[in-house]
Amino acid sequence: MSEVVLELRKVTMKFGGVTALNEVDLVVKKGEILALIGPNGAGKTTVFNVITGVYKPTSGEVVFQGQSIVGIKRFKITKLGIARTFQNIRLFGESTALENVVTGADVHSKSGVVGAIFGTRRSRREEKANLERALELLEFMGIKKRAGQLGKNLPYGDQRRLEIARALATNPKLLLLDEPAAGFNPAEKVALAETIKKIRDAGYTILLIEHDMSLIMGVSDRVAVLDFGTKIADGTTTQVQNDPRVIEAYLGAPADAS
Amino acid sequence: MANLKASLNLRDKGAEFWERSPKWRRVAMAMSFIAFCYALPFLNNPLINTPGSDFQSVLFYPVGMYVLMAIGLNIVVGKSGLLDLGYVAFFAIGAYTMAILGTKTALNFWEILPIGVGLAMLSGVLLGTPTLRLRGDYLAIVTLGFGEIVRIFAVNTDSIGGSRGIAGIPTPPDFFNAKFTILDPKPYYWLLLTFTLLIIWMVRRMAARRPGRAWDAIRQDDDVAQLMGINTRKYKVWAFVLGAAVAGVGGVVYASQILSIVPDQFNLNISILILACVVFGGIGNVWGVILGAVLLAFTPERIRFLSQPRILVFGIALVVMMNLRPDGILPKKKREHFDPNWDTVEESGEGEIK
Ligand SMILES: Nc1ncnc2c1ncn2[C@@H]1O[C@H](COP(=O)(O)OP(=O)(O)OP(=O)(O)O)[C@@H](O)[C@H]1O
Ligand SMILES: [Mg+2]
Numbered sequence: 001m002s003e004v005v006l007e008l009r010k011v012t013m014k015f016g017g018v019t020a021l022n023e024v025d026l027v028v029k030k031g032e033i034l035a036l037i038g039p040n041g042a043g044k045t046t047v048f049n050v051i052t053g054v055y056k057p058t059s060g061e062v063v064f065q066g067q068s069i070v071g072i073k074r075f076k077i078t079k080l081g082i083a084r085t086f087q088n089i090r091l092f093g094e095s096t097a098l099e100n101v102v103t104g105a106d107v108h109s110k111s112g113v114v115g116a117i118f119g120t121r122r123s124r125r126e127e128k129a130n131l132e133r134a135l136e137l138l139e140f141m142g143i144k145k146r147a148g149q150l151g152k153n154l155p156y157g158d159q160r161r162l163e164i165a166r167a168l169a170t171n172p173k174l175l176l177l178d179e180p181a182a183g184f185n186p187a188e189k190v191a192l193a194e195t196i197k198k199i200r201d202a203g204y205t206i207l208l209i210e211h212d213m214s215l216i217m218g219v220s221d222r223v224a225v226l227d228f229g230t231k232i233a234d235g236t237t238t239q240v241q242n243d244p245r246v247i248e249a250y251l252g253a254p255a256d257a258s
Numbered sequence: 259m260a261n262l263k264a265s266l267n268l269r270d271k272g273a274e275f276w277e278r279s280p281k282w283r284r285v286a287m288a289m290s291f292i293a294f295c296y297a298l299p300f301l302n303n304p305l306i307n308t309p310g311s312d313f314q315s316v317l318f319y320p321v322g323m324y325v326l327m328a329i330g331l332n333i334v335v336g337k338s339g340l341l342d343l344g345y346v347a348f349f350a351i352g353a354y355t356m357a358i359l360g361t362k363t364a365l366n367f368w369e370i371l372p373i374g375v376g377l378a379m380l381s382g383v384l385l386g387t388p389t390l391r392l393r394g395d396y397l398a399i400v401t402l403g404f405g406e407i408v409r410i411f412a413v414n415t416d417s418i419g420g421s422r423g424i425a426g427i428p429t430p431p432d433f434f435n436a437k438f439t440i441l442d443p444k445p446y447y448w449l450l451l452t453f454t455l456l457i458i459w460m461v462r463r464m465a466a467r468r469p470g471r472a473w474d475a476i477r478q479d480d481d482v483a484q485l486m487g488i489n490t491r492k493y494k495v496w497a498f499v500l501g502a503a504v505a506g507v508g509g510v511v512y513a514s515q516i517l518s519i520v521p522d523q524f525n526l527n528i529s530i531l532i533l534a535c536v537v538f539g540g541i542g543n544v545w546g547v548i549l550g551a552v553l554l555a556f557t558p559e560r561i562r563f564l565s566q567p568r569i570l571v572f573g574i575a576l577v578v579m580m581n582l583r584p585d586g587i588l589p590k591k592k593r594e595h596f597d598p599n600w601d602t603v604e605e606s607g608e609g610e611i612k
Pocket of ligand 1: 040042044046087
């Protein structure tokens, strides 16, 4: 039916003795919001790190738009169309908000050092286009008035929004959001949920890590659940909500409590 | 301390004045500054004269040369955050290219210049490509080794004069009225100044565009830079190579002025001193770097009358300064920038994206 954007096939990721991911299968379809949930330390961020090439999986395949991307350099993966945000905000704090986003938009530019020195027509055209796109995205995220402020000086919530703008600037075919609502108050969460839906409606595909259940239930088309590195459920929000294994993972069987 | 605060404010005020100035005033200020630089050899001011050495020579070497090299090294250290302790190697390669081709072929200065720069860049690529994957300390050690290897290679290679070096390097051909001779350092100074201005202009263009953003990103967070799609390896090699090119220019000009070179002129001290200019002035800020280089090159000449203890005095002054201003005299300071258009937006989050 609908087109598969990303597929993880039996992905295992070991750190020394720790198995962070254990034969995880995952499919992300075009135009959907897939939520990835699970208790702390379940391996959610590790999934992002494997997809974006931060870690090479111990075994298994990561297929993006029909092409295996295991072992491909990180910047090339981003060029292919995967962009992410970070659980612990990692902006370029000494650059302005606008520069942060333009840096993302630069990905698809053709001109580089030589073009910049000689001010070629292509370089000037790309500079202008990237600047405009960045301003558009700042406006879309509701932080345009922050454009000239340094990343580190933005209020916390705006830093999270700026990370999304920066990732969107790369024009991703798949957008990975790692706990974008962490630290938000309920009103901010509602607003963010709307934004995420708008991003999807603009044609983007989103893989979302989130802890807030009401946010997840509100925005996701599907939900996948990780527990101790193993995928224990995958389906619609209702299916997952009623899955006994999920309930157990979240409420915690007494034997697991530590 | 109050004094230092005032100087800081002065800096901010200066930057603000510049930002608020209309274009014509900026052009006028820049032009007068440039004119002043070109007129420097004729200034006969007891404050800046150098008793004990010829002022016009001092302007060319060390002052002009240090400024040029510090601007080049700043691309590497300041813009992209790579620590290069063997920068003198590229200076040596430029100088030796001029010396060898100048004495063994009929090529003149202008023909040798691009070759010297090209060879410096090539060695930058050859050294940079394998080593720039190293981080911090390791890169510093490898580059330090490279600087020494180039010098030792020159000492041990008899076909390029060994430790006796190369003598009889030709001067550049006359340029309109300017005659390049050992007796008159002025034309060399002007030549160097012209190259320096050209390089500053190029660096500023790069800094404001994509390469500048890429270097900013790499310096701040290499991993995130990669994840934002920046080919960090490529941009680091570029920074390295551009730095090498600038040192190459310096080397060619230098050799054509002093007429004979020996390997020991290209020792580790030069690398360290140029790095000191960059750090002392303010890493990453081209005006700070220039000021740092001017002070570091000029002061020892200015106090030459102290003879023996002058280096000691100079060293103490350095230590005191670095304690007072650990980020350099004019540190890079990113100023927030506001466009009135941004303030008037209604933050409804309504915008559309494509
Ligand atoms: N680089 C690493 N080295 C060693 N262990 C790691 C590394 N990265 C992750 N781990 C381990 O892998 C497991 C999964 O971590 P991960 O960060 O993916 O969890 P998470 O689901 O994102 O948790 P949280 O909700 O707290 O963000 C944890 O036990 C963690 O300690
Ligand atoms: Mg996590």
